[in-house]
Amino acid sequence: MRHGKYPFVIGFLAAPVTIYVVFVIAPYAQAFYMALTNWRGLSPGKFVGLENFQRLFTNDDAFWKALQHHGILLLALPLITIIIALFLAFMLNVGGGSQKGIMTGVWGSKFYRVVFFLPQVLAVAILGVLFQAIYRPDGSGMINSLITKAGLEPIGFLIEPKIALWSIIAVLVWQAVGFYVVLFSAGMSNIPKDIYEAAMLDGATRMSMFFRVTLPLLWDTLQVAWVYLGIAAFDAFAIVQTLSVDQGGPDGSTTVIGMEIYRNAFTYSKYGYASAMGVALFFLTITFAALSLRVSRRESVEM
Amino acid sequence: MSDNDLTRRTLLRRTAAAGLLATPAMGLLSACVTGGGEDEPADQAEGEKSAENPLGVDGKAPLEIVIFNGGYGEKYATDVHEPLYKAKFPEAQIKHSATQEIATTLQPRFAGGTPPDFVNNSGTKFMDFGTLIQDGQLQDLTELFAAPSVDDPAKKVSDTLVAGTIESGTYNGKPYVLNYVFTVYGLWYSEKLFKDKGWTVPATWADFTKLLDTIKAAGITPYAYAGKNAPYYQYLAILTSAAKLGGPDVLKNIDNLADGAWKAAAVKTAATQWAEIGAKYMDKSDEGLIHTEVQLKQNQGKVAFYPSGSWLEAEQAASTPEGFNYAVTPIPAADGATLATGLFATAGEPYFVSAKGTNPRGGMEYARQMLSKAGAKGFTELNKSLTSVAGAEEGITLSPGLTSASTVLKAAGTGIFSYRFDGWYKELDTELRTATNALMFGRETADQFCERMQKKADAIKADSSITKFTR
Numbered sequence: 001m002r003h004g005k006y007p008f009v010i011g012f013l014a015a016p017v018t019i020y021v022v023f024v025i026a027p028y029a030q031a032f033y034m035a036l037t038n039w040r041g042l043s044p045g046k047f048v049g050l051e052n053f054q055r056l057f058t059n060d061d062a063f064w065k066a067l068q069h070h071g072i073l074l075l076a077l078p079l080i081t082i083i084i085a086l087f088l089a090f091m092l093n094v095g096g097g098s099q100k101g102i103m104t105g106v107w108g109s110k111f112y113r114v115v116f117f118l119p120q121v122l123a124v125a126i127l128g129v130l131f132q133a134i135y136r137p138d139g140s141g142m143i144n145s146l147i148t149k150a151g152l153e154p155i156g157f158l159i160e161p162k163i164a165l166w167s168i169i170a171v172l173v174w175q176a177v178g179f180y181v182v183l184f185s186a187g188m189s190n191i192p193k194d195i196y197e198a199a200m201l202d203g204a205t206r207m208s209m210f211f212r213v214t215l216p217l218l219w220d221t222l223q224v225a226w227v228y229l230g231i232a233a234f235d236a237f238a239i240v241q242t243l244s245v246d247q248g249g250p251d252g253s254t255t256v257i258g259m260e261i262y263r264n265a266f267t268y269s270k271y272g273y274a275s276a277m278g279v280a281l282f283f284l285t286i287t288f289a290a291l292s293l294r295v296s297r298r299e300s301v302e303m
Numbered sequence: 304m305s306d307n308d309l310t311r312r313t314l315l316r317r318t319a320a321a322g323l324l325a326t327p328a329m330g331l332l333s334a335c336v337t338g339g340g341e342d343e344p345a346d347q348a349e350g351e352k353s354a355e356n357p358l359g360v361d362g363k364a365p366l367e368i369v370i371f372n373g374g375y376g377e378k379y380a381t382d383v384h385e386p387l388y389k390a391k392f393p394e395a396q397i398k399h400s401a402t403q404e405i406a407t408t409l410q411p412r413f414a415g416g417t418p419p420d421f422v423n424n425s426g427t428k429f430m431d432f433g434t435l436i437q438d439g440q441l442q443d444l445t446e447l448f449a450a451p452s453v454d455d456p457a458k459k460v461s462d463t464l465v466a467g468t469i470e471s472g473t474y475n476g477k478p479y480v481l482n483y484v485f486t487v488y489g490l491w492y493s494e495k496l497f498k499d500k501g502w503t504v505p506a507t508w509a510d511f512t513k514l515l516d517t518i519k520a521a522g523i524t525p526y527a528y529a530g531k532n533a534p535y536y537q538y539l540a541i542l543t544s545a546a547k548l549g550g551p552d553v554l555k556n557i558d559n560l561a562d563g564a565w566k567a568a569a570v571k572t573a574a575t576q577w578a579e580i581g582a583k584y585m586d587k588s589d590e591g592l593i594h595t596e597v598q599l600k601q602n603q604g605k606v607a608f609y610p611s612g613s614w615l616e617a618e619q620a621a622s623t624p625e626g627f628n629y630a631v632t633p634i635p636a637a638d639g640a641t642l643a644t645g646l647f648a649t650a651g652e653p654y655f656v657s658a659k660g661t662n663p664r665g666g667m668e669y670a671r672q673m674l675s676k677a678g679a680k681g682f683t684e685l686n687k688s689l690t691s692v693a694g695a696e697e698g699i700t701l702s703p704g705l706t707s708a709s710t711v712l713k714a715a716g717t718g719i720f721s722y723r724f725d726g727w728y729k730e731l732d733t734e735l736r737t738a739t740n741a742l743m744f745g746r747e748t749a750d751q752f753c754e755r756m757q758k759k760a761d762a763i764k765a766d767s768s769i770t771k772f773t774r
Contacts, residue, residue: 137588
């Protein structure tokens with residue numbers, strides 16, 4: 001047995017480590033290098049030091065706009081998604097009250113669970129096409145056909161700079177909620193039944209049961225959700241690319257860093273500069289993840 | 304600890320060793336992305352020059368053709384142009400391929416030094432010409448244009464083309480690109496709708512706005528373009544107006560990034576006039592639609608005028624009702640215009656020969672065959688589009704839209720103009736799209752429009768990393 005141990009372990013490790021290094025670590029390293037060049041996609045770029053970063057931070061309005069949008073996304077996406085998902089999960093698991101001493105969901109909760117999860121399995125490209133039809137700004141749009149039938153002016157979901165970003169956030173939330181309903185449901189099923197029973201005996205309403213029992217005992221799961229959604233808030237590229245007017249418009253009001261990277265690399269052929277944006281995004285995501293994990297660790301100790 | 308015992312630490316050490324082993328692989332990978340391009344050109348085929356073979360093609364050398372499989376398909380290459388080449392050099396082997404994503408497919412091959420010989424660099428994912436030229440990837444086509452033409456050896460190839468064709472593919476004085484399809488731009492409408500309603504095509508700006516009022520009163524959206532993905536159809540209209548007001552030099556200055564080019568009085572007036580059209584005669588929701596959605600509305604009789612190029616009729620063939628009869632009219636000139644009868648028209652659909660390929664002479668000969676009467680006629684028949692070969696459409700029954708385009712083109716005579724900045728400076732193109740939507744949908748004024756475009760043009764001028772062009 002013991003003789004075969006080394007080859008066995010090495011055999012197992014070599015392949016995944018090699019693949020990981022070649023396909024994950026190496027491209028990262030390459031992007032870091034490329035960010036320091038003015039590579040334009042063909043002949044090797046010249047090394048330009050930190051010029052790309054200097055331009056990025058001092059002279060790129062689109063990048064700063066994108067950063068602001070990530071700020072909004074970072075607050076709005078987790079907050080809205082978690083609130084909706086919590087509410088739905090509570091209704092699906094506890095909302096129906098007690099039957100023979102066991103907490104149950106509202107009537108039909110099994111069916112709703114499938115419905116809520118459905119958006120999660122749709123490919124982003126399909127979502128894009130779907131919401132194009134839903135948001136279409138004239139009378140043939142799904143929402144606007146109702147609005148115009150009611151005799152009101154159609155709403156330009158994606159063409160009014162003030163609401164375009166929120167329309168995009170709504171799609172992201174709609175897509176994400178299903179997954180977090182399932183995550184929170186799993187968390188809730190771990191909460192001991194007797195706590196609810198005790199609360200019921202003390203005459204707690206659903207509202208106070210939610211805030212006094214469910215929420216505190218679900219805190220850890222919530223923090224995981226917050227980190228996941230925060231990282232998702234740094235992406236949003238695919239939805240913006242398929243849905244927004246003029247790729248990140250109108251007037252840059254929905255652009256995100258991913259969109260700017262795409263534009264700089266594939267439209268302007270500024271691969272070096274686009275890599276610099278990629279590196280900036282990398283550090284933003286890492287910083288966010290590290291920060292939120294640090295914060296959440298402290299709070300779970302307080303619990 | 305026995306020898307065979309695997310501790311956590313040794314395991315980690317070994318993992319690191321495996322990582323080291325993989326490092327050379329990583330070096331190779333970077334080499335293929337950031338390296339290449341500096342290799343010596345491969346052995347290039349060359350044959351004896353003669354009257355029959357003016358470009359000195361090696362008749363046995365294989366030739367690789369890559370076609371953009373978009374609106375024009377690939378049939379014109381496989382059924383018309385490639386047989387022409389094959390007829391001339393029966394021993395040559397033609398390797399044909401077609402793709403919808405030129406850059407994705409070919410960028411690595413150019414970076415790696417094994418490019419195909421002849422490329423139709425088109426579509427939304429085309430490779431940036433400036434970068435290709437800067438890198439020495441494109442063959443100088445001077446020799447091709449100076450060679451005797453296929454149909455009449457007494458005439459040079461350049462003399463068989465519509466004026467402006469070679470200029471449209473010239474970068475800093477050298478012709479690198481062959482633009483094959485000649486496109487006429489203007490306002491497209493349904494001849495039938497106009498006849499039924501008794502509307503006449505406007506000749507002046509005053510007539511134009513008057514007609515738009517009439518159309519509006521008839522319950523039809525007078526004017527539309529697709530803001531979601533095609534604002535450049537509209538900025539072409541704005542700049543056409545500017546060129547008519549101030550002469551074609553207005554566009555030349557914009558192309559050359561001249562100081563204050565965007566603040567010229569002609570540009571400002573044109574922007575003001577068009578902003579008014581946007582405010583009074585457009586449907587706000589069109590900003591959220593893509594070009595085919597707006598074009599469909601026109602086919603359904605809900606939109607009167609639509610700015611576009613002569614590909615429109617073929618693009619909409621499937622959804623155009625019987626008897627719709629597309630027609631085009633030049634964008635009307637404002638009062639006091641310098642160039643009242645001018646027309647925006649240009650050769651487009653770019654093709655190039657790879658300088659670093661194995662058979663650049665074969666590539667040039669292929670282009671010469673494309674520019675023969677037979678080659679051009681075959682293309683027009685298959686694709687219902689005019690080519691850059693003068694008069695090649697004669698003898699073919701043209702569709703209503705194409706007939707209209709060809710009439711307008713003839714009427715314009717020498718008053719043909721166009722711009723180049725959209726291909727030269729993608730940053731400027733992007734900014735202009737955004738600014739055009741802002742102007743036409745009432746978020747910004749003409750002054751802000753000019754201000755913001757000038758700012759972008761100045762920034763590009765100051766950016767040393769962007770290759771500059773002049774004309």
